[in-house]
Amino acid sequence: MSGPHVPFSRPSSSEEEHRRVLAALQEGHLQGGGPWTDVCEAWLESSTRAVKALLTTSGTSALELAVLLAGIGPGDEVIMPSFTFPSTANCVVLRGATPVFVDSDEGTMNIDPVRVRAAVTSRTAAVIPVHYAGTGCDMDAICGIARDAGAMVIEDAAQAVCASWQGRSLGAIGQLGALSFHVSKNVSCGEGGALLINEPRLVERAEILWEKGTDRKRFLRGEVAKYRWRDVGSSFLPSEVLAALLSAQMERAWDITRARVGLWDRYHGSLAPLEDAGFLRRPTVPAGCHHNGHIYFITLRSTAVREMVVEEMRRASIMVQTHYVPLHSAPAGRRFGRAHGPMDVVDSVAPRLLRLPLFPDMTPEQHAVVVGVLQRVAGMGG
Numbered sequence: 001m002s003g004p005h006v007p008f009s010r011p012s013s014s015e016e017e018h019r020r021v022l023a024a025l026q027e028g029h030l031q032g033g034g035p036w037t038d039v040c041e042a043w044l045e046s047s048t049r050a051v052k053a054l055l056t057t058s059g060t061s062a063l064e065l066a067v068l069l070a071g072i073g074p075g076d077e078v079i080m081p082s083f084t085f086p087s088t089a090n091c092v093v094l095r096g097a098t099p100v101f102v103d104s105d106e107g108t109m110n111i112d113p114v115r116v117r118a119a120v121t122s123r124t125a126a127v128i129p130v131h132y133a134g135t136g137c138d139m140d141a142i143c144g145i146a147r148d149a150g151a152m153v154i155e156d157a158a159q160a161v162c163a164s165w166q167g168r169s170l171g172a173i174g175q176l177g178a179l180s181f182h183v184s185k186n187v188s189c190g191e192g193g194a195l196l197i198n199e200p201r202l203v204e205r206a207e208i209l210w211e212k213g214t215d216r217k218r219f220l221r222g223e224v225a226k227y228r229w230r231d232v233g234s235s236f237l238p239s240e241v242l243a244a245l246l247s248a249q250m251e252r253a254w255d256i257t258r259a260r261v262g263l264w265d266r267y268h269g270s271l272a273p274l275e276d277a278g279f280l281r282r283p284t285v286p287a288g289c290h291h292n293g294h295i296y297f298i299t300l301r302s303t304a305v306r307e308m309v310v311e312e313m314r315r316a317s318i319m320v321q322t323h324y325v326p327l328h329s330a331p332a333g334r335r336f337g338r339a340h341g342p343m344d345v346v347d348s349v350a351p352r353l354l355r356l357p358l359f360p361d362m363t364p365e366q367h368a369v370v371v372g373v374l375q376r377v378a379g380m381g382g
């Protein structure tokens with residue numbers, strides 16, 4: 001079959017990104033924590049209303065910084081969805097604590113609050129909700145459960161830049177939130193991330209942990225005469241070259257989001273008849289959620305049908321992708337964590353879920369050809 005080649009994703013880039021990277025190189029301040037980092041952190045603070053944002057080298061490192069800051073350690077348990085990226089669990093394992101995996105809601109693939117409540121024990125130190133596909137988890141329920149348990153909420157908002165829940169930015173609702181600016185994300189500098197700190201009492205220590213356990217940030221602000229080793233810490237700062245690139249992406253973040261949400265809506269409209277016919281299930285967006293069009297996923301009737309769709313897409317030169325192998329069934333998940341309660345939804349949906357191509361420059365022709373393949377496999381024309 002002929003048709004345009006459709007990549008799964010393609011980062012959006014403009015002249016301004018190039019200009020700012022060159023500017024950063026010419027300015028000669030290549031290490032982290034400089035003026036471009038300040039620009040990015042100010043954008044994050046004003047767009048999310050977080051008390052403080054700290055740029056990090058990745059979403060993974062933002063999660064590691066969050067868990068360190070939360071004081072999570074041996075003997076603690078942290079409740080999280082099984083349907084997530086390994087970084088959500090690794091940060092907990094690195095501190096000697098135990099990830100406790102629970103099931104998801106079928107429409108959003110977000111953590112199911114009923115399962116979270118059932119998994120709480122006297123050892124529960126935190127809950128990490130993951131806003132899958134940039135659609136918010138039920139934060140009222142999760143924050144309520146965490147409050148009752150005396151646990152913290154660390155949002156894994158890796159996929160959720162420019163998305164909100166009940167008018168509040170994702171990542172800025174729990175005590176801490178982690179964002180990712182990996183190349184696969186809506187706003188990207190290749191590898192990057194940020195920690196959002198939403199409680200004033202945590203800010204001073206966060207700055208110290210971020211800067212190798214020193215008070216260098218206070219020193220640079222002229223608040224102390226010299227900087228010293230004050231606490232544990234590590235190097236979480238990205239180079240100014242990446243911050244310069246990211247600052248240009250941030251200026252276009254809402255345009256990128258609008259373009260993605262438009263494409264997401266177009267899929268949603270085109271695929272309604274296929275859902276009515278029982279061929280696939282479309283994602284659900286709960287009331288009050290403003291997602292960011294990060295992922296459009298469908299759930300097919302069976303793994304065999306998914307394989308058929310993948311093969312037909314491949315023949316049409318269209319890149320589609322499956323997603324997570326649930327962590328409770330992965331080798332490291334079994335070794336380091338434990339599952340709580342039934343995993344009916346993730347066990348059933350993960351092997352049938354498929355992500356469709358979606359990127360800001362996607363053309364209507366590319367979009368139509370993807371939908372056409374699905375219609376054809378469903379026996380509904382195309």
Ligand SMILES: Cc1ncc(COP(=O)(O)O)c(C=O)c1O
Nearest residue numbers: 058059060085087158180181182
């Ligand atoms: C849910 C989730 N958490 C964490 C991460 C890790 O982010 P990064 O790749 O920036 O380290 C990702 C990245 O794919 C993710 O999807």
